[in-house]
Ligand code: FES
């Protein structure tokens with residue numbers, strides 16, 4: 001069926017079966033490759049996007065449920081050509097090894113910091129409950145998120 | 155008949171330059187003001203490409219921004235075998251350094267002729283060559299297509315250390331900006347015109363045979379383009395990815411298989427009863443004081459998964475009898491070798507290009523999925539097919555890090571020194587990468603109508619070793635005997651997992667050192683130094699102790715404690731010592747960990763630190779949590795719930811001290827932290843609670859059992 005999606009502020013018409021996970025529509029129809037497949041079961045967070053500001057695992061979210069809602073992907077968080085503070089902080093802290101987990105983690109962190117700009121270390125860690133990193137970059141990633149939070153609170 | 159060895163042997167050149175001697179295989183000076191480097195080693199999240207760019211910029215005296223890196227491809231890249239074993243800097247980096255130094259020399263000769271001055275008159279800054287007398291010319295003006303069309307000579311010396319301006323600095327990784335902005339970065343993100351999506355229907359258990367499938371029920375699913383069946387190899391191809399997955403699910407429901415697997419009991423001690431090739435790999439007998447105390451212990455690890463975050467993926471196209479393949483394989487040439495055997499085409503008719511994947515930590519499904527994609531592409535000539543394994547395929551079919559058992563025994567003399575040391579280890583082989591001795595190491599090949607058998611599993615030879623990696627202690631014992639019991643027949647597929655046997659051997663050696671130190675009533679740090687002459691080894695142990703604020707003889711408080719572990723990776727790579735602090739709550743938690751590392755000359759210090767930090771955290775995960783579960787027929791760990799890994803809530807704070815030794819050759823660091831970290835955790839648990847855990851993973855149940 002034809003569905004209208006609002007992605008990173010722009011409307012897009014797509015055709016897909018209603019139960020198709022949003023992830024495949026983003027990646028294959030809209031060519032937004034920054035949202036990644038890791039497990040397809042809502043266990044790893046590689047596919048995290050924001051739906052009306054909330055972190056959602058797009059592998060586990062039917063495209064029909066996304067219709068009319070505001071969807072934000074990693075490609076949509078820079079503003080006017082300026083990287084989002086989280087993106088800047090990940091570069092500054094060199095917070096990636098393979099980087100496959102990174103876009104999902106940035107989206108989960110954004111959802112947290114938007115709702116709670118002064119999130120504590122514990123809250124940051126808890127917000128990443130649904131995100132895995134296999135390379136062991138946790139320490140740098142946490143540092144980058146703290147750095148971004150400071151920047152955003154200035 | 156006599157042979158003159160001096161003329162018969164070409165001169166030994168650094169690293170992989172020795173086997174790929176043409177300079178234009180390695181780099182190209184372009185008229186547009188850039189330099190293109192052609193590495194044979196590939197990026198696997200370790201930052202190698204950034205380090206190689208630094209090396210080229212340094213030797214050529216050009217700005218880092220001018221360096222471009224061509225993706226590795228069998229159509230033009232040097233054959234550097236496998237990107238593994240922390241050898242990329244030694245092999246690829248040192249080759250490139252020499253090639254770049256020779257390229258610079260050739261450019262300077264041209265400049266000298268052009269400016270009509272002697273070589274000594276010239277200086278270079280960012281590719282601009284200036285004569286003292288005033289004239290100047292750029293590399294970009296001097297270059298020509300034939301400039302580097304010649305073999306390296308080995309006559310030009312690379313830059314002396316004192317002149318290094320780029321090597322030894324932490325320049326930012328070049329791939330990170332794309333990754334944080336979501337730009338296509340991985341083979342998973344390739345999107346070619348007309349591309350189809352494939353999925354493989356893997357059997358329920360190893361060796362199972364496909365006995366029946368009603369293909370019509372699959373073809374009727376909207377979007378399905380082809381069902382590819384060849385013996386028990388089964389795949390589906392569809393226009394859209396979700397359609398391919400739907401077809402896969404239907405196949406899984408309706409396909410019938412005959413299962414024959416007979417998997418062992420979960421305890422790795424089944425290895426002790428299996429047929430093994432036993433070989434004494436080190437034996438030493440010397441004078442020792444009379445031994446007074448004997449200690450014995452047995453350590454074990456179950457099968458551990460690479461469990462890459464992104465499942466294995468490849469894209470392939472078949473047209474006019476030729477294959478084009480995009481893959482995150484660590485070994486494009488060996489992969490091509492095996493693929494040509496299976497596909498029945500000449501190697502020249504297969505072009506393989508590397509595109510990055512998610513971190514792999516050794517030999518995972520990367521190569522297998524490349525063959526899968528080619529086998530499906532053969533069914534739809536002209537159209538590219540993207541095949542991605544499902545999470546369940548990745549856990550079920552990747553080659554695991556082998557289960558292992560290690561038995562140690564030692565005797566202490568009256569002075570608290572080790573007089574005698576024996577180490578016996580049991581393991582399957584740790585190397586079944588493509589291009590093995592015989593057969594084909596690609597999963598799909600074993601299931602075809604006309605199957606190509608797997609190669610005989612084996613081990614990389616010593617001194618690096620496979621299952622016996624790091625089994626020979628670096629400590630100075632007067633008497634020792636190390637025996638490797640290699641169990642060739644593996645019930646589950648095994649291959650290289652980051653550090654191979656090193657994780658378990660170092661865990662065993664370093665745990666046992668702690669047990670001996672306790673028996674000798676010695677401090678663990680002091681006890682190690684007592685047996686260690688190697689100055690660089692001593693230095694990392696002392697440095698990490700200082701950093702962590704190690705206090706002699708300090709005891710844990712019943713819930714918290716700390717421990718140390720040390721190794722020189724492969725006994726010839728980097729030196730790493732780790733201290734870990736643990737805390738017993740509901741589960742064991744590693745709160746903090748410190749490492750000191752000596753990797754010789756660090757090309758990119760932050761890159762070294764990043765790898766050691768990652769290695770420590772991953773090793774904590776393996777050691778505390780990981781175990782591949784299986785029943786008598788099937789692997790039952792199929793997703794992250796069945797195979798939990800360390801989470802953000804559990805990850806330790808880590809800190810790394812880098813001992814830079816610019817006067818020493820660079821040593822890879824990708825795998826150096828795995829063994830020392832495991833031992834540091836075990837020793838910290840003992841220090842905290844007085845219980846000795848010898849079987850990984852250290853789950854809550856194991857702690858409770860040990861306390862009982
Ligand atoms: S891919 Fe969606 S949670 Fe793993």
Ligand code: FES
Nearest residue numbers: 099101133134135
């Ligand atoms: S950086 Fe590789 S999975 Fe996180």
